[in-house]
Amino acid sequence: MIGLLRRLRSAGVLGLNCRNGDYILQYNDRRHYPLVDDKVLCKQRLLRENLPVPELIGVIGLMHQTSRINDLLGDRSEFVIKPSRGSGGDGIMVVTGRRGDYFIDSDGEMIEQDTLEHHLTNVIGGLYSLGGQPDAAMLESLVHFDPAFSRLTYHGVPDIRVIVYRGYPVMAMSRLPTRLSHGKANLHQGAIGVGIDLASGMTIGGVSGNSAVSIHPDTGAPIEGFQIPGWGRILEMSARCHEAVNLGYLGVDIVLDRDLGPLILELNARPGLNVQIANRRGLRAQLDAVDALGDRDEPPEQRAEWSARQLGEPPRDLLVQALS
Template sequence: MISLFKQFESAGILGINRRIGEFILPNNPRKFYPLVDDKWKTAELARQFHVPMPKHYGRKDTFGGIQKTKEMVIDHPGFVVKPANGGMGNGILVITKSEKLENGKVLYHKSDGRVLLEKELNHHISGILSGLYSLDGNSDTCILQERLECHPFFQEISFRGIPDIRVIVYLGYPVMAMLRLPTKESGGRANLHQGALGVGVDLSSGTLTHAVCNDKLVLFHPDTKQTLSGRIIPYWNLILEMASRCFDMSNLGYLGVDIVLDEKRGPLLLEMNARPGLGIQIANRMGLVSRLQIVERIVNAADEPQERVHRMLREL
């Protein structure tokens, strides 16, 4: 067992304890966690820093307001329901279209092909408000958000839902990135814990490299059967600059930034994470430690986001 740990250490693999002790605790003051844990507060912050995000149609704070959900999204047949304080994709519903029935009720079509009755949607929102999906188990707020249209780059290689790009940012410098592709198993959601595909990304060019699904290396998407390596993500420099800017927004020194590509609007900030997971190392087949050490060597507090990106890429 000791030799196994030595192998991980020599390969520069960042473990959970070291991630917390050396990078999260010293660089992420607890007082700033609500800015990233609460997606509504994140959206307000993004507006101040002119970082584009999906539009919010409204929020539900009380059980009494649940029955008015239908009116809130009447002009938006496709929308997303999510807990403000949720994590790991739990509690998120993606509605692709709404269908009004003869009795006046509404039928909601989900991204995984299944349908929800109006009362079922309201019941799900009730669960969100009860804190069923919140990070701390306390009562929560439900957000009704714009449903994005998948960028053409992903239409061939993704299954139904909207993929996202996770970028690990340390002291404002992007250090590693991964593309997360929805699968049938994940229900169209880009969450690795639910069976989504993680694909390593060459930080310098945005080129897809290795892929992993359920912690196993794969050569192609299990549902679309498309190979992934060699494809280049569009807007790559803009994505890295946006991720870098999130350091200035959040005041968190070690964070995960999730960005989506909309067909019309391009890169949009989906959310930030103060405790990003370590699976990104598997997808990239390399450890985070060496990248984090680069940042500690080159960090310059005066750098703007664009300068931080360029400085980091020159070191790779």
């Protein structure tokens, strides 16, 4: 085990303790956390910064409001329910249609209104929130993913996680829903993590858990060599989030809507480190490269261009050898 840790450190892999102590603690002022941890507040801030997000249908924060969900939805048949202060994808319910008095979820299952209202009460009661604190249920428009992804997803919307350090995108991956993840782009629930070359926006291979995968298990499509649409725009949007929430180390989650293009789904003040496994490379070299720039006053578009030019995909042999 000690030998493995040494090899990973030599390969530039960032561990949790180092991430927390050297980057999150140093560059993320805790007074800004509530803005990111609360999805409603975060969405409102991003809108003020003219950053595109999925439409907010409404917020249900009181138990007696759950029975009036139809008044809030109007004639909408598609929507997503999210805990405002949830994490890890828990508590998210995706509704793709209605049939009579029933709602239809992303797996095609029929849901009675009583079941949906019960789910809302669980959200409000804090079942899925950080620390189990009382929460609110956010109702958001359903994203219709870009058809370019049609062969790389199963019953869900793939997303893109970009790690941004001091305003510079430093690493990115796409998370592809699978049958195992029930159509959710959540790695812990079985989605596939796919590394992305910052220079080109081209996928460079995938992982499921800690195992490398080359094809999507449900569609049979190859994972490597897929061009992410609108890659330059995605990097620029991610860079702009640094000023929007005043965090020096954050994760930006973006989805590609077929009609609206890139939309920011949410931000994360404590992004996980799976992105290194997906890219089969450590984060340390990219973070060091940004630190070597010193303090610069550059606009987001220039920071995005620098990242694409300087932090493109290098050889991944070191990390592969460290894990072998």
